[in-house]
Amino acid sequence: MSLATTVLRSKTLAALTSPHGVDRYLELVNPMWAAHEVRARIVEKTVEVDVEGHPRVATLTLQPTSTWRGHRAGQHVQVGVDIDGEGGGRRTTRVFTISSLDSRPGDRFTLTMRANPDAPEGRGVSRYLVEEAQPGTVVHLSQAQGDFVLPDSVPEHIVLISGGSGITPVMSMLRSLQNRTHRGRVTFIHYAQSPEHQIYAGELRDVARTGYGVDLHLLHPELGDPNLSPAWLERLVPGYRDVPTWACGPAPLIEGVRDAYGDSENLHVEYFKPPRTTGGDAGGEVTFARSGRTAPNTGASLLEQAEALGLTPEYGCRMGICFSCVSRKTDGVTRDVVSGDTSTLPDEEIRICVNAPEGDCTVDL
């Protein structure tokens, strides 16, 4: 740790800057100075896929603050951006997988993302980053998270399966293995819509030609390539259930992989949940994640439904003014019963006393 970092994180400086903390002052001088928080500057943007009529895919290279603790291949990071324009002034946060090889503290890393066409106006993080953000833009980060990672000692033979933009974590793994000069075998299976939709096409071609021990399969089922099936996997990798496998992609692909591997302990998966829309009525199930309680949605406010299940969330006015009951909705559609507005945003802070779920909903309570 450098002297500057030691000073910035010292108890004395924390006491002097109490109650706001060192970072609340540093950020006003230079957003890239931080003692605890993590931010990054976009230093480069490369378009990976640009097919007419389809959302673009781009790779961003980020220079994080010195507070970045590094990441292991396969991990993801929360990215918060302040999007300008109508309804601006709001920071919206989404999770993206890191696509570059393992990084050390303070190292640059890359994110690869598809511009999500369904995101609400002014809140589309991926769309903003791919289409609008320019090099120089500062974004807010978390530390790297997630346990979809390779073990420290990588087995002799591994299988990596991905679909669409689910390629990012396994690409990070493949790059790390190449960099570590892994001497074993890697079977790399990827599903894309068409060759034009292939992310990292050039790099994968090089890997196929010169990469040591990499068995590459780029498949396009819509153009007649075989779909994933146990029989097909068995032919490609005999006894595949005993081979450590990492799979990431859209829900249907992951379901298919799960079915193929049964209860094998060698399978590690990561989902990208597709956004879900529901009609304007109650129905569905409400889940209170922390207490593990689930019940049919009655249409009442989340606070009332939580209390009906015997939970005792914090609350105050019960009319939306005091903010005592703010909780995190991790998933689902909720309607503000005062304003009548609905929100589909995941990981949103809501006042549970004036928000009722529409359809399935999960709250961190």
Next chain:
Amino acid sequence: MSTDIPTLTPEQLDTFGEEMDAIRRRILDDLGEKDADYIRSVVKAQRGFETVGRALFYLPPAWPLAVASLSVSKILDNMEIGHNVMHGQYDWMGDPGLNSRMYEWDNVCPSEQWKNSHNYIHHTFTNILGKDRDIGYGILRMDEDQPWHPYYLGNPVYALLLMTFFEWGVALHDLEVENIVAGKRKIEENKALHAGIMRKVKRQALKDYVLFPALTGPLFVPTLVGNATANLVRNIWAFNIIFCGHFPTGVATFSQEECEDESRGHWYYRQLLGSANITGGSLFHLLTGNLSHQIEHHLFPDLPARRYPEIAVEVREICERYGLPYNTGPLGKQLFSVASKICRMALPDRKKKDAPEATSTDDAVTTDRETVAA
């Protein structure tokens, strides 16, 4: 209700409430970059005043400037930033540095306790006697319906003491000492609160009375006195602005019975009648944290305070149509009104003296109050 104010029919209350909801709706839909830029620029100014204030203590001749700068910093921090951020006015921005759940202010009262006693108790039960503990803060007699006791002869003295030590008064507010004295609250219930207050007090004292003075070396004492003065200036300013918000003559209080199962319209009605504004320029409004628009703040506590001046125009117009009073006036007038009330309440009520002796039972008191109200 304590004063002669036009009552509205339930139907009128409903349409009154709908008009208020419409204002709220419109502002919420319009929130955006302007509001975000505004609060960020206030934060920047506050940090600037703070840094300059702390630095000027190294220049002994600049001591008054240092104190002034630090006082402005503390006033901005507590009022336009702290109070408003803790109301959740900027939660929509998604910025952890401006989030009601995470913000901590430069004040000995822990934000966690403030949010309970202020956002919840005071803003929900505004001016309901026996429920809103901000009526006299459990120390003062601020309303005719608070029964007089010889203790209240000291009303003006208690008010001066509360003004001087306002941040401490606010910090100890949640301990409900008056309820402990009255036997309504057990001292053990305060244990957890004690710990929270002590933690915050230590941090605030360490910074203002040990570390920053020590950093100025031989100027330890002037810096310490300067920091204490800045805290005092903030205390006096905040006390006066806040007392002008609820205690000038004409502001109504309500009984618990009046507010049982109240409608949303009645809640708005009560917030309007229970608050008073102070007129002034935009710099004045900023330094009061826009609590000079106490009426609008009570109607819409979670809307960014910078919007209150524009809302005020509409609220006044609506009040005129419904024949409801809109209590406002210059700082001097409102302060004088509050000060005379503090002194008047020190003495027993004249009406009560003239009333027949039969006021000893609770029933009789209730009847008496209803007569006064009618």
